[in-house]
Amino acid sequence: MKGSRMETPREMHVVRVLAVRRENPSTVSLVLPKTFEAAPGRFVMVWDVGGAEKPFGVSRQTATETCVTIRAVGPTSESLTRLQPGDAVGIRGPFGTGFALAENALLVAGGVGAAPLRFLAETLRQKNMAHKWLVGAKTADELCFAADADGIATDDGSRGEAGSVVALAAKELARGHYAILQACGPKGMLRAVKALAEQAGIPAELSVERIMRCGVGLCGSCALDDGRCACREGPVLRFG
Ligand SMILES: Cc1cc2nc3c(=O)[nH]c(=O)nc-3n(C[C@H](O)[C@H](O)[C@H](O)COP(=O)(O)OP(=O)(O)OC[C@H]3O[C@@H](n4cnc5c(N)ncnc54)[C@H](O)[C@@H]3O)c2cc1C
Numbered sequence: 001m002k003g004s005r006m007e008t009p010r011e012m013h014v015v016r017v018l019a020v021r022r023e024n025p026s027t028v029s030l031v032l033p034k035t036f037e038a039a040p041g042r043f044v045m046v047w048d049v050g051g052a053e054k055p056f057g058v059s060r061q062t063a064t065e066t067c068v069t070i071r072a073v074g075p076t077s078e079s080l081t082r083l084q085p086g087d088a089v090g091i092r093g094p095f096g097t098g099f100a101l102a103e104n105a106l107l108v109a110g111g112v113g114a115a116p117l118r119f120l121a122e123t124l125r126q127k128n129m130a131h132k133w134l135v136g137a138k139t140a141d142e143l144c145f146a147a148d149a150d151g152i153a154t155d156d157g158s159r160g161e162a163g164s165v166v167a168l169a170a171k172e173l174a175r176g177h178y179a180i181l182q183a184c185g186p187k188g189m190l191r192a193v194k195a196l197a198e199q200a201g202i203p204a205e206l207s208v209e210r211i212m213r214c215g216v217g218l219c220g221s222c223a224l225d226d227g228r229c230a231c232r233e234g235p236v237l238r239f240g
């Protein structure tokens with residue numbers, strides 16, 4: 001009977017792109033007419049029709065739309081960033097663990113790692129939960145969602161504070177009262193955020209977007225030093 005069929009997260013939905021927003025020279029957001037039970041931090045698989053599918057964090061969700069934000073770094077992501085409104089794309093999910101919705105959270109994003117944190121910041125704002133979110137990148141051209149953030153850092157000083165976003169987070173931690181650090185970005189940045197949380201004596205939740213091969217905890221390509229696998233236990237893992 002139409003309408004009574006249960007959807008499974010593995011089911012691929014081919015939809016038409018509603019809108020494309022350019023976030024910076026190498027990154028676009030695709031607005032798709034599909035919604036999921038996608039808590040901030042969870043991801044969807046996006047299929048470049050006729051090509052490969054790759055995981056992408058949900059960067060915004062409304063009552064009718066899901067947004068993913070894609071940086072062109074290789075063949076599939078480059079092809080996806082060339083999509084235009086009306087083009088077909090596949091999407092299935094949601095998968096993985098999400099961020100906790102916590103009071104007094106300090107959100108720290110590096111580059112396109114801002115994608116899941118934008119969804120988290122918007123969710124916290126809607127719920128009137130105290131938080132601040134900081135975005136950083138190597139250069140102004142690699143920043144994502146800087147206009148929405150509470151603080152900006154660039155390694156070369158081309159926008160916001162000069163230096164790493166982790167240094168900016170350390171300053172913010174010294175100024176305010178924070179209960180948790182939540183971060184997504186490159187490996188080195190996440191390592192520094194984890195050390196910062198340990199120093200401050202607060203927990204950290206890190207979205208560890210490792211390269212995934214088997215996706216079921218067997219091959220070890222996404223394994224962390226503590227034995228957890230980003231594919232099976234992540235991408236959002238709690239430390240402390
Ligand atoms: C859970 C999860 C969520 C993700 N969310 C996003 C997102 O919101 N936005 C986004 O742009 N990308 C995200 N990614 C990365 C994305 O899935 C693809 O890996 C990326 O777009 C590259 O795919 P490609 O086929 O274009 O290039 P590939 O040929 O696969 O890779 C091109 C280059 O990028 C490097 N690379 C590939 N994947 C990663 C990775 N995950 N981490 C670090 N380096 C990598 C490769 O080593 C290679 O040098 C996420 C990955 C995971 C696992």
Ligand code: FES
Nearest residue numbers: 213215219220231
């Ligand atoms: S992708 Fe193989 S263990 Fe995670």
